[in-house]
Amino acid sequence: MPEVGKELYIESINANNEVATVGFKTPGINVAGQATLVNGSAEVPYNIDQATQMVIVSYESINGTPGVLYCSEADYIVSGGFIIKSTSTADNSTVNYLVVLKPVIEKLATPVITLNSKSDTTADLSITTIPNATNYIWYKDAxxxxxxxxxxxxxxxxxAATIYNITCKAQASGYTDSDLGQYNLQTNAEQNRVFTLTAENSQIQxxxxxxxxxxxxxxxxxNDVLLIPAGSYTYIxxxxxxxxxxxRVYIRNSGGVVELTGLSTLExxxxxxxxxxxxxxxxxEYGFxxxxxxxxAMYFSGSNLTIANMKFENIGDYTIYYNDKDKIYDPSDSSTWSENVKxxxxxxDNTGSLQADGGFPETSNESHxxxxxxxxVSYCTFINADWGALVYIGSVEDVDIHHIIxxxxxxxNNNHNGIIFVKGNGKVHHCKCTNHQGNMVRFWNFNFTSNANKIAEVFHNKIYHSRKYSGMEISPQPYMFESPYFYPTNAKVYNNTVGDMNYENNDFPGRLVDFYNLHGTFEFYNNxxxxxxxxxxxxxxxxxxDADMTVNSNNVYKTTAAEAVNNTTDLNSIITGVGAEDW
Structure with a gap:
């Protein structure tokens, strides 16, 4: 069999440039034969160069018969690629190979967006020039x-006082569009008064x-503004x-970065x-x-609170901790719950979780x-963490988690975890998780009242290369549905792209989704x-x-990444209408 990394090359071309002999530079293996370039299903001649060489990227055998060689692109391949059909006669037998030559078009660098100035109603931003780019497309909130x-x-x-997601991509003929550079712009408040907080012994109280x-x-x-001067603090x-x-009151850094290191905390x-x-x-970008x-690093309690533009590195326990997890819920008293926290x-980077737990009543004598x-939770990045769950939000109604990397x-870590772990209802969408262990989404879904009519919704996520567990889990637990306070939610899982799950081949199969004990209906489509x-x-x-599903349609499985996505970095689906949208 051809070996990964070996070169495929053109041995000869006839006078009409219509037929070539194809060889594999593999010592001891002669699989040379006749080849014709094929565009789609119609065989057409193509003017190829005898010196052209390609490199075998991967080889796949299909039930021991014709296989697929995925090769790097050569200069003569046009957009969309060609297929070379090769018949080997080295051992007096016929072995048909399909060699898929996918064009490798250089991708433009990602623009880095800089904020030059802003007010309550205006903003000026810029990017550095991207080599070879001829056009830039800017977006505000997509x-x-x-x-x-x-x-x-x-x-x-x-x-005024609004967060906008600004993105920009570079374009040029003959190049792949760049990834979207992004900047979260927060306009100034219509300021009435500005106060600068003072520190004593490196502390602000x-x-x-x-x-x-x-x-x-x-x-x-x-619209009052409280400024915390740049510097190192032991406690705020x-x-x-x-x-x-x-x-609303606005609290900002002033003059540079506010730093909290060691056991320093913000409460x-x-x-x-x-x-x-x-x-x-x-x-x-990250002023704290x-x-x-x-x-x-941080403790908090309250409502109508936004926490933004901060960096956390090397935090050994919970990174952000919600203090009111034990507050008893009274549906008639809004002071007994937290709302509108963003x-x-x-x-x-190398941290514990954003941790906001709550309690579920298991008996009639208990309360939420x-x-x-x-x-x-939006536009956040988590890297190099070995904590298990990283966004943990329990006892929540209408959570919205999106654009997390x-x-x-x-x-x-080897425990069964949800990197995003939600207990309650809401939606998780436009998130991307790569090189990991655990379900990217673990939804233990329920409603708080019998007439709430809430839903657990998971869509437009990209999940790739997990050494253990499936892409997601939708599964209220027995202690929940055995409780007198359990009210089921329906679930919808659609337009997600999930590949290479459970590659260590552990005790159970890696699927797109694990579905247990839902107690409601389930829609599953375009995945x-x-x-x-x-x-x-x-x-x-x-x-x-399957009987629990009210919709089960247009879901597609492919054996290889090359048949499903443009590459395993962007993970953009190449199948129209199926998988996560490009973002």
Whole structure:
């Protein structure tokens, strides 16, 4: 058989440039034969060069008969590629090979977006020139706003104190479009007043109920700004910052990076109506930097809170910890739950989890605790973590988790985990997880009341190369559905791309999704799987089956990545309407 890494080359071309002899530079193996270039299903001649060489990337045998050689592209291959049909006669037998020559078109570098200036309603951004690029397409919240050869973008008509996701890609003829560079822009508040917090012994302790400026007691009001000067701190405590509904105070770094290292922590308690963001210094994406802490970096409790533009590195325990997990839930009292908490543009490297647990009542004498509503985690990155679950949100209603990147996760961890672990309902979408162990999504789904009509929804995610477990799990647990307080949710899993699961071949098969004990209906459509244990996309257990599905359509399995996606980095589906959309 041909060997991976060996060269495929053209031995001869006839006078009409129509037929060539193909050889494999493999010592001791002669598989030379006649070959004709084929475009689609019609054989056509093509003017090829005798010196042209290709390299075998991989070889696959199909039931011991014709195999597939995936080869690198040579200069003469045009967009879309060709197929060479080769018949070997070396041993007086006929062996048909298909050699798929896929074009390797250089990909443009990803633009790096820089914020030059901003106000409450405007912003100016720029990128450095990308070599060979001739056009740049800019998007605001995934909607195109500019296409030009220029490297700057000016935005007007923005809303004050609002986060916008700005992305840009480079284009050029003869090149693959770049990946999207991104920047999370937060416009300034319509500022009324600005206060600079002062430190004592490298600590800031701020109490909104006891705040004085120049000897005058200050009652915080809508659009006030609190600035934390750049520097290294051992402790920052922010408490009792409570604004009326619809109003907000903004806390930012000033003049550079606010650094908390060692056992230094940021604590926030009794918070309502606050945005704390590290976007206070131009040219600094992460204005709060927590690093080299053997315990926890941040604690918080409250509602209507946004935490944004921060970096966490080498955190030994929970990275961000929600303190009110034991607060008893009373549906008639909004102070007994947390709502509208957002985490945006956070960067985690070798850390523990964003941890926000709660309690599920197993008997009629117990109550829900730590309830959360309308929480959101977006545009975050987790790399080089070996913690198990990294986004853990329990007892939650209508969570929205999206645009999270995970890579190199759980290299030695072996417990059954969900890297995104949700107990409750909501949606997980547009996330990407590569080189990992564990389900990327683990949904233990339920409703809090019998008439809530909530759903667990998983869509447009890309999951690749897991050494153990399936891509996702939808599975309320027995202690939940045996409780008098359990109300089932329906589930929808659609337009996900999942490949190369469970490559260590552990105790059970790696599927696209594991589906257990749902107690509701299940819709499954437009999903793409490849290089799984087999062509079965769903792993059923505990009495569940296809009968529980109200929709099961247009799901596709391919044996190789080359048949499913453009490459194993971008993981963009090459099958129209199936798999995750490009993002």
């Amino acid at each position: 909607v195109q706003v500019q296409s030009s050869s220029g490297t700057t973008l000016s935005l007007t008509g923005l809303t 701020f109490d909104g109920d006891d705040f004085y400026d120049n000897g005058i007691k200050i009652i915080l009001q809508d 405590d922010l408490e009792n910052i409570v604004l009326p509904e619809g109003q 926030m308690s009794n918070i309502n109506g606050v945005t704390i963001s590290g976007d206070g210094a131009l040219g600094t 930097w927590f690093h080299d802490n053997s315990y926890r 985490f945006s543009n956070l960067y985690f 605790t730590g309830i959360k509503k309308n929480w959101e 995970f890579n190199n996760i759980n290299a030695t 793409l799987g490849f290089e799984l244990d087999d062509d079965t996309l769903i792993n059923y257990a505990s009495g569940t089956s």
